[in-house]
Amino acid sequence: MHRSTLRALLLTLGGVVLVGTGVPAHAAGAPISTIAPNSAKSANQISLGGVVVPLRTIDAVSLVSGRVNFVLGSIGTRVTAGQVVVAVNNSAQMANLQEAQAELLSAQIGWQTANIQYTRQLYSPRSNNVASPMSIGPSGLFNHYFTGPFAQMAGLQDPGLDRYADTVQSKDELLLAEQQIRVAQARVANAQSALSDTDTYAPFDGVIMSKQVEVGGTVQPGSPLLVLADVSRMLVKVDVPEDLVPSMRLGQPVPITIGRTELPGIIYQIYPLAAPSTHTVPIKIMLPPGAPVASGMYATITLPGNGADGVSQSPQVAVPETALIKGYYLPCVLVVNPHTHKTEIHVLRLGETLPHGMVVVLAGLKSGDQVVLHPPAHAASGWEPGHTPHTVADRSGASSRG
Known part of the structure; x- marks a missing residue:
């Protein structure tokens, strides 16, 4: 491309309205246009760019480790609530469940034994101090008529106290068995939960x-x-x-443009926090049912301005529509890096369209950026126009060194 043509492609940003000012031929070789700051008010409406998103989105993650045995369908497959979408091999979890169930059975048997012993102690004490006189051995006849009574008179034995101690011991063994059952039941529940976690269900x-x-x-x-x-x-x-958020409310109608389709929308959600870096608040606007859109599509909404009579008084950065790179899904421009003199792609968030082929830039550019006025289609970063303007004129006509 000829050097004089490239010189004419550079644009310096600084306000709202594009003001054409001549630069001496010896300095730039061709007129260089500059945007004068604070030069005009914007219209009573503002257009903002957004993206189409689903009502709800979840990122499913695995809760267990193992090999994947089943995946439902492919991208775009429709699923119903409660349907298994991913299944992981569950052999390890099944073995843990069977082990826990065996521990529970053992604990239940132990509880039954302890319960029988406690019941027998209540109705038929097993203390050796109350042995039958017909029993054989040291606790038999001799102990019943001679040793036992003598020990009681001497204060060496107390049948009632011994019976109480045996009863308390049996009750403690029963309580311990009950606790062992609870522990085993908890292990079974954990094993069952781990087993169910091997399958991922659509919510x-x-x-x-x-x-x-x-x-x-x-x-x-x-x-x-x-x-x-x-x-x-x-x-x-x-x-x-x-600054536009205070005038917005839930349920407020908002016109939406997606491609060449215009759709009615209503404000569905207003986030309670603003982004500190951009001083913007995310909002969500509900599209009508059955709208012919897909997730990720670029959309434009139209909102009233924030000044008196709906007119914004704040200066804005604007760019000619000819500076937008053709062939990109999102609006982009080529910005010349003042240090390397090479171009960089900037993705823009556009506002309203102004007269004379200008469009407001809400994000992606700042005052003073140098933008290629007529970039080639599908242009990429790293292109070197080969010339940086030497002189930039402000709206008063005075020139300054760039």
Whole structure:
């Protein structure tokens, strides 16, 4: 491209209205246009760019480790609530469950034995101090008529106290058996939960937006599985300048343009916090049911301005529509880096369209950036125009060194 043509492609940003000012031929070789700051008010409406998003989106992750045995469908597959979308091999979890169930059975048998012993102690004490006189051995006849009574008279034995001690011991053994059952039941519940975690269920009717696993792959706890979206209703998410938010309300009608289609929308959600870096507040606008849109589409909404009679008084940065690079889905321009003199792609968030082929830039550019006026289609970063303007004129006509 000829050097004089490239010189004519550079633009310096600084306000709202493009003001053409001549630069001496020996300095730039061709007139260089500059945007004068604070030169005009914007119209009584402002256009903001956003993106179409589903009503709900979840990122499913694995809760267990193992090999993937099943994945439902592919990207775009519709699923119903409660349907298994991913299944992981559950042999290890099944073995843990069987082990826990065996421990529970053992604890239940121990409780039955302890309960029988406690009941017998209540109705038929087993203390040796109350042995029958017909029994054989030291606790038999001799102990009943001679040793036992003599020990009681001497204060060496107390049958009632011995019976009480045996009863307390039997009751403690029964309580311990009950606790062992509770512990075993908890282990069974944990094992059952781990077993159920091997299957991932759809929490709502939706569509698989992306997959991160395939059958035969190995996952760990926390590994991403897939993204599921509820596309029964679609919304447009937009970052709105914070000074416009006080005039917005839930349910407020908002016109939306997606491609060449104009759709009615209503404000569905206003976030309670603003982004400190951009001073914007995200909002979501509900599209009508059955709108012919897909997640990720670029959308434009129209809002009233924030000044008197709906007119904004604040200066804004604008760019000619000819500076937008053709062939990109999102609005982009080529900005010349003042240090390397090479171009960089800047993605823009556009506002309203102004007269004379200008469009307001809400984000992506700042006053003083140098933009290529007529970039080639599908232009990429790293292009070197070969010339940086030497002189830039402000709106008063005075020139300054760039």
